Amino acid sequence: MVIAVIDTGIDAEHVDLDGGKVIGWYDALNGKANPYDDEGHGTHVSSIAAGTGEGNLNTQVGFAPGAALVGVKVLDENGNGSNENMIDGLEWIYNNIDKYKIDVVNMSIGTHLPYIDVEEIIDLINAIDSEGVPVFVSAGNEGDGEKLGRYYDTLTTYAKYTSTSVGSVRDPYEGGWGLSKFSSRGTGSQGPYIVAPGHNIRAAEANSRSAYVTLSGTSMSTPAVAGTFALMYDAAYSTGNSEISFSAFDMGPNDYDKLYGNGNLLGYESIRRAGEYTGSFDNHRTYIRNPEGYIEKGKAVLFPIEVNSSSEDLNVNMLILDENNENLDIVIWEAGTDPFAGDPSTYLIGEEEKMPHEHIRIESPKVGTYYIGVAAIEDSGNYSLEITGYNIDIGE
Template sequence: MQRVRNMTGANLPVGTDGRGVTVAVLDTGMSMHPDLLGRPVCFRDFVGHRNLIYDNNGHGTHVCGILCGSGRMSSGRYRGIAPGARLVVGKVLDEKGDGSTEIMIEGMDWILEVKRKYEIRILNISVGIGSLEEPMKENALHEKIEELWRNGILVVCAAGNKGPGEGTISSVGGVKVLTVGCHDGSYAVDNPSRCSLYSGRGIAGSPVRKPDLVAPGTDIISCNLNGAGGFGRGRNRNAYVAKSGTSMATPVVSGAAALALQKYPDMSNEECRQKLLYTATDLGLPWNQQGWGMVNVERLLN
C-alpha cells in the first residue's frame, strides 16, 4: 500500500482521509481485523444470514483494507487510501468467493434501502462477473446498477481478470459505472504474473470505452483474514497478505473517490466520475487497456 500511495499520489496531508464519506462494499464480508476497527457502521449477511461481522474467504477483508484500513498493525505502512471513510458491508459471496445474481441484486437493493440512513456515496464491487448465460438475469443486474447510479451512488466495479483479449470486461463493468482495470506502471514489468497481463479489456474502437481507469493491483499487501487475532507482541506477523487482480485495483479508485467527496461534498456521482477521469495520468497505452489512465489522487484533489 505504501507503493500504491506513491504511484497514485495519495501521500496526503493529515486530515485528508475520506472522513465523513460512507462506502458500501459487496463482497465476501469483512473480518474484525485491527486495522478495520471502527470502520463498519453496518453489516448484512446475504449468504449465511449470521448476525456477526465475519469473512470466511478473506477477499472482502483485503479489499476493505485497501480502501480504508488504518495501518495500525504496520505503523501506517499498509494503511488504505481513505482510512477515515466509513463502511457498509454486505456479504454476497461465500467461502469460495462464489455467489449468484439473485444475491448480488438483493445486496444492491439493501444498499438502496439504507443509502439515506448511512449517507452512502460510493459502492465498491470488486467482483468480476463474466457474461451471464441467462440474458434476463444479466439485464436485471444492469438495471439495478443503473438504479443505484440514478440514486446518486458512484458505482466502482472491477474490470475482471479475463484479459488480455478484447471484450473481456466484466459484465457489471460494461454499464453506467466507473470500471477499473489493473496496471502497475513501471512496477513489476518483468513479473510474468503482473495483473496488467490479465486485466479485462474493452473492444478497440468501440463507442463504449472501457475500462475507465486503471490502478495498481499486483502484489498489493493489505489486511489478512487470519491477522485478526489481536494486538499483542508478535501478533501482527500474519496481519497482512499480498493479493493481485482488478479486485485490488478497484478499492484504490473507490478510496480516491472518497477523498474527493470529502473535499467536495456537494459533487454528484457523475461529477466525481468525470473528475477522476480527467485528472488521470495517461500511460500511453491503448484506450481499451488503460481507459483515461492511472488514477492520480494528487491531481484529483488539486
C-alpha cells in the same frame, strides 16, 4: 465518508478495520448479525479502500483510512454467489443509502454470464449510481486469455454495461507504469472507465487479527479508485465544490482507449482539484510512449533512449492493438551494444509468443544509449510502446 463493500464480508476484528469502522452490515447468505469474512477477499478489498494500517503503521494504510465501511456479504467461503444473493445485497444498499449515508460502493465481483441473465443486477448498479452514489466495478482478470480463449473483449458483463469499471496497472516499483497482463481489455471503442494499481497489493488478511497478504487483480485496483473518490468527495464538500472528476494520466493509445480507458488514476491530483487545493506531486519516474505505431511484416523500427541513471529499473511495455492475434516483438539493445551488428548475444527479446502484450524489465540499467526495437517478424500490426525509467530521455 462511507464506503459500501459488496463482497465476501469484512473481518471487523482485524486491527486495520476494527474500532467501529464497520458501521453497517448485511449478510445476504446466512443472515448473521455481525460482520465476518470466511473467504478473505472482502477484507483485503476493504483494507485497500479504508484500512487504518494499524498492523503496520505508515506502510499498510488504505486510501481513505478515515472512512467508515458498510459491509454486504453476497459471496460464500469459496468466493461464489448467486444472482439472487447479488440482487438482495444491491437492493439492501439501494434502500439504505440514506440511513448509512453511503457515498460510494465498491464491487470487486465479476461474471461473464450473458447480459440477459444479469440484467436485474446491472439495473440495480445503475439505479444506485443514479442516486449520486457511484458503484466502482472491477473490469475483470481475463486479459491473459487463459479463461476465455481471447485477449480482447474480456471485460466482465458488469463492466460492459455500467459506467465506472476499473482495470489494473503495475506501479513503477512493480515493473514500470503499464497495463497488468491479467487486466481485462475491451474491444473496438469500449474499454474500462479508468485504471489503477492492482499488481502485488499487500492488504489485511482476514481472521489473522493483524497480518497482511499480497494479492493481484482488478479486485485490488477497484478499491483504490473507490477510496480515492471518498477523499475527493470529502475534499469537495469541505470547500463547497459541487463538481468533482478524476484526474488521469493518459497511457497507451491517445485519449480514451480499450486498454486503459480514460487513463491511470492520479490520486493526488484528483483530490487536489476536488478540494481546490494548491500543491504538486512528483512520482520520480519518466514515462515515454509512442502511442500508436504501425509496422509492416519483415520490418523493424528503433527508438533510442538515453538512460542517465542506474538507480531505478528500466521497463519497456508493448501493447498490440489489433485483435486478431497478431504477433510483434520488442527487442532491447543495452548501452554500448550495436543494434546493427546482428549479434544475438547483444540484445534482449520479449518472450511472450501469444499475448498481445510484451514487457521487458532491466534492473539497474547501465548508463548510456539503449535502442528499443519493435520487430514484425510474423505479422504486420498496430502497437503502442511505453518506456518507464528514472532520468531517461528520448535519444537522437
